[in-house]
Amino acid sequence: MRRLENILRDKTRIVVKVGTNLLTDKLTGLNPDRINSIAGGVSHLQSLGYQVALVSSGAIGAGVAARRLKERPKSMREKQATAAIGQPILMEAYQSAFRGHSRIVGQILLTKDDFVNRGRYLNARNTLSVLLDDNVVPIINENDTVAVEEIKLGDNDNLSALVANMIGADLLIILSDIDGFYSDDPSRNRGAELIPVVETITPRIERQAKKSGGELGTGGMVTKIQAAKRCTSAGIAMIIANGGNPRVLQEVVSGEFRGTLFLPAAHRLNVRKKWIGFVSHPKGSVRIDEGAKTALTRHRKSLLPSGVLEVIGVFKAKDTISVLDVTGNEIARGVSGFSSGELARIGGRRTGDVETIIGRRTHGEVIHKDNLVLLHE
Numbered sequence: 234m235r236r237l238e239n240i241l242r243d244k245t246r247i248v249v250k251v252g253t254n255l256l257t258d259k260l261t262g263l264n265p266d267r268i269n270s271i272a273g274g275v276s277h278l279q280s281l282g283y284q285v286a287l288v289s290s291g292a293i294g295a296g297v298a299a300r301r302l303k304e305r306p307k308s309m310r311e312k313q314a315t316a317a318i319g320q321p322i323l324m325e326a327y328q329s330a331f332r333g334h335s336r337i338v339g340q341i342l343l344t345k346d347d348f349v350n351r352g353r354y355l356n357a358r359n360t361l362s363v364l365l366d367d368n369v370v371p372i373i374n375e376n377d378t379v380a381v382e383e384i385k386l387g388d389n390d391n392l393s394a395l396v397a398n399m400i401g402a403d404l405l406i407i408l409s410d411i412d413g414f415y416s417d418d419p420s421r422n423r424g425a426e427l428i429p430v431v432e433t434i435t436p437r438i439e440r441q442a443k444k445s446g447g448e449l450g451t452g453g454m455v456t457k458i459q460a461a462k463r464c465t466s467a468g469i470a471m472i473i474a475n476g477g478n479p480r481v482l483q484e485v486v487s488g489e490f491r492g493t494l495f496l497p498a499a500h501r502l503n504v505r506k507k508w509i510g511f512v513s514h515p516k517g518s519v520r521i522d523e524g525a526k527t528a529l530t531r532h533r534k535s536l537l538p539s540g541v542l543e544v545i546g547v548f549k550a551k552d553t554i555s556v557l558d559v560t561g562n563e564i565a566r567g568v569s570g571f572s573s574g575e576l577a578r579i580g581g582r583r584t585g586d587v588e589t590i591i592g593r594r595t596h597g598e599v600i601h602k603d604n605l606v607l608l609h610e
């Protein structure tokens with residue numbers, strides 16, 4: 234899937250959402266094999282350089298089994314109590330699975346208020362950023378024990394889309410017990426067909442999305458399409474794939490997977506560029522020569538190593554950096570393709586020499602034009 238490659242190229246943050254049906258069984262509780270394969274997949278994404286947040290359902294399902302209830306509770310009080318019991322069971326399972334990959338996890342419980350109230354929103358975002366920058370896996374769930382019906386988000390599909398927006402993710406991967414989005418609910422209609430790519434969410438797509446056929450699941454495809462709208466309109470791609478496949482995350486990032494890809498709306502770059510230019514904090518800067526300045530500002534080209542005169546500060550590849558002109562004025566910001574150490578070695582050199590100098594494959598640009606925002610326009 235060529236278009237997925239473009240979405241994943243140079244991207245840093247991914248949210249993975251795991252559904253209840255996938256994780257829990259009414260009688261036996263949490264499914265350790267699933268938790269292990271998710272931990273393996275998430276660790277794989279991290280080892281490729283992505284920062285990954287996990288939104289996981291399953292607290293009530295785990296609580297149902299622990300309390301030996303015959304069915305999922307219906308009243309709010311009982312649901313909250315069951316979630317209070319199940320949440321630590323869920324976290325313990327993740328913690329031990331991720332420990333097997335030498336990763337640590339952090340628990341974040343959110344309510345609707347955390348998205349509505351700006352102060353709380355920024356706090357939550359900061360905490361998540363610290364965890365993500367440190368390659369810790371935040372495991373996020375709705376705080377069921379304090380959220381009463383009126384203030385509930387109600388489902389983790391919408392929660393995961395809000396989290397993807399909050400952390401500036403480029404992709405939300407929703408893992409369910411089904412291969413993707415079908416033309417109708419396959420549990421009721423055998424003729425339903427998998428739709429591999431959804432370009433725009435039309436009224437027809439919305440009609441095709443039905444509630445969950447499963448017993449423990451909640452929103453079915455209805456809430457997943459709501460999540461897709463929240464993501465794609467903000468420039469974030471979304472995938473629905475089957476978490477029953479233990480290698481699903483590895484396959485998604487390889488670009489060869491079975492599932493449904495919801496493409497981000499056309500103004501994706503604008504949103505991303507807005508973020509690069511005005512939300513992210515530059516970690517360092519590069520001073521460039523007159524020729525490079527003309528290429529950037531007049532011809533809207535990418536910044537190449539040959540134009541770099543000086544590297545200031547310490548930063549990693551994929552950090553946002555400032556671009557200064559010869560006199561030190563900040564003219565642009567963008568996402569660096571190289572670390573400060575690498576740039577110091579390739580500044581002033583020809584693009585063709587870069588891979589030999591730093592010893593790894595690269596796209597060659599210091600800042601690709603898609604990741605560059607001119608500040609004085």
Ligand code: ADP
Binds near residue numbers: 251410414447
């Ligand atoms: P999760 O717990 O993973 O969120 P849900 O049970 O809430 O899972 O949602 C997945 C279910 O949605 C599927 O198992 C299927 O029964 C149902 N469904 C309804 N409409 C569709 C559709 N158009 N395509 C695929 N699945 C659908």
